[in-house]
Amino acid sequence: MTPEEFRAAAHELVDWIADYRASVGERPVRSEVTPDWVRAALDGPPPEDPEDFASVVRDLSDVIVPGVTQTHSPGYYAWFPSNASLESVLGDMASSGVAALGITWQSAPALTEMEQVVTDWLRELCGLSTEWHGAIHDTASTACLVALLAARERATGLSEDRGGLQAEQLPVTVYASSQAHSSVTKGVLLAGFGRDNLRVVPVDPVTYAMDVDALRRMMAEDVAGGRRPGAVVASLGTTGTTAFDDVTAIVDVARTHGAWVHVDAAMAGSAMLLPECRELFRGVDGADSFGWNPHKWMGTILDCSLLYVRDVELLIRVFSTNPSYLRSTADGEVTQYKDWGIPLGRRFRAMKLWFHLRLAGAEAIRQRLRRDLANAQWLARAVQAESDWEVCAPVALQTVCLRHHPPGVTDPAALDAHQQAWAEAINATGRAFVTPAQVEGRWLVRVSIGAEATELDDVAALWALCRESVRAVNP
Numbered sequence: 001m002t003p004e005e006f007r008a009a010a011h012e013l014v015d016w017i018a019d020y021r022a023s024v025g026e027r028p029v030r031s032e033v034t035p036d037w038v039r040a041a042l043d044g045p046p047p048e049d050p051e052d053f054a055s056v057v058r059d060l061s062d063v064i065v066p067g068v069t070q071t072h073s074p075g076y077y078a079w080f081p082s083n084a085s086l087e088s089v090l091g092d093m094a095s096s097g098v099a100a101l102g103i104t105w106q107s108a109p110a111l112t113e114m115e116q117v118v119t120d121w122l123r124e125l126c127g128l129s130t131e132w133h134g135a136i137h138d139t140a141s142t143a144c145l146v147a148l149l150a151a152r153e154r155a156t157g158l159s160e161d162r163g164g165l166q167a168e169q170l171p172v173t174v175y176a177s178s179q180a181h182s183s184v185t186k187g188v189l190l191a192g193f194g195r196d197n198l199r200v201v202p203v204d205p206v207t208y209a210m211d212v213d214a215l216r217r218m219m220a221e222d223v224a225g226g227r228r229p230g231a232v233v234a235s236l237g238t239t240g241t242t243a244f245d246d247v248t249a250i251v252d253v254a255r256t257h258g259a260w261v262h263v264d265a266a267m268a269g270s271a272m273l274l275p276e277c278r279e280l281f282r283g284v285d286g287a288d289s290f291g292w293n294p295h296k297w298m299g300t301i302l303d304c305s306l307l308y309v310r311d312v313e314l315l316i317r318v319f320s321t322n323p324s325y326l327r328s329t330a331d332g333e334v335t336q337y338k339d340w341g342i343p344l345g346r347r348f349r350a351m352k353l354w355f356h357l358r359l360a361g362a363e364a365i366r367q368r369l370r371r372d373l374a375n376a377q378w379l380a381r382a383v384q385a386e387s388d389w390e391v392c393a394p395v396a397l398q399t400v401c402l403r404h405h406p407p408g409v410t411d412p413a414a415l416d417a418h419q420q421a422w423a424e425a426i427n428a429t430g431r432a433f434v435t436p437a438q439v440e441g442r443w444l445v446r447v448s449i450g451a452e453a454t455e456l457d458d459v460a461a462l463w464a465l466c467r468e469s470v471r472a473v474n475p
């Protein structure tokens, strides 16, 4: 493709994207395709000869768009807000266009230094201490794994230089609450701690925050039993109910054992942009690592996950490699992000944050987050006003967890089945998409408000749909 051919096709594609985004609210929110429908529609022999651009774009409209959940729809309340601001889409396009090779500072100084600039911007916008040093990873799952690997090496005095964990005398234990995201378990397994050394700490039955007294007890028992507490993962904004662990108290307990504290605020971290929400994040500056995803509620297109650490020296000690072909005269003077995590090559992810922040401005983002907080409070009040409905977890941010209690139904299994049934009835309409989830053994329905397009009228329409749906499924 020549640059001139690219120009023509790209203009067409940008028009297509703008039209798609403008009409996204008219589509069923949940993808209605059946398993293998997309594959069958795309299947065929590998292309030998070039096709015209129009036929590729036709497939985008006819096959790909029906095959994705419309996360940009005002009716999207599933999982977590997965915004992709158009400002950040431009940044992603620019990143692809520049197509820098991000393996060392030397291979693309701008890639490294823009990443330093935007991670510092976000640190400042979130009111975090300047002791934090940030890098952009693909996801919070990777960020958590990186933190756990650093924690492992700190706990073992750099066992990677000897026989690794396999040669350690004392097993190293990791702690996270029963409400921590599944990526924490995955990270513990991948970092080699072993499932038997993951301690699931119970939560408070009302707030769903980690029971720090239980953490203290479990750590003491482990020490008495000949184990070494290596890390605690605290959750700020759990996936189920957006519960906030008490990081200050967790840091205090962890410190007595020299254990690393990683704070996972994947979804909720965006709220740190709001000074009035910072109290929820109290204690973060005492942790060892802190991660959150601008690619969720804040709205920078996926993949864009921030990981801040305080001890960069340790991180570099754990992750650095220095083969001859990657050395340059700038070594020692510059940041080499290859030594801050797992991959060598990195994308120019900073570009989407840089475009997003420069073109939208932090204040517009703050206003949108505040709108979502207010909409969640509106929904919570509307639900609480009805005697047969329950808001079953604190509404700390933008997620409202609901249960409906049909008159006369008391059997827990029937109640659980009812929640799943009315959620499915909503989702089947195509007008909205919510997520039923099991929290501490009970089924509830999560309404995760925060799509860029969702206004109060949309939330009011969802509430009407909730009431319609419980009547429709009438257990």
Ligand SMILES: Cc1ncc(COP(=O)(O)O)c(C=O)c1O
Pocket (backbone or CB within 6 Å): 080, 138, 139, 140, 141, 142, 181, 183, 235, 237, 238, 239, 264, 265, 266, 267, 293, 305
């Ligand atoms: C609290 C929490 N942590 C981690 C994750 C995983 O995020 P990612 O998809 O970026 O790995 C999620 C995703 O929902 C989450 O809610």
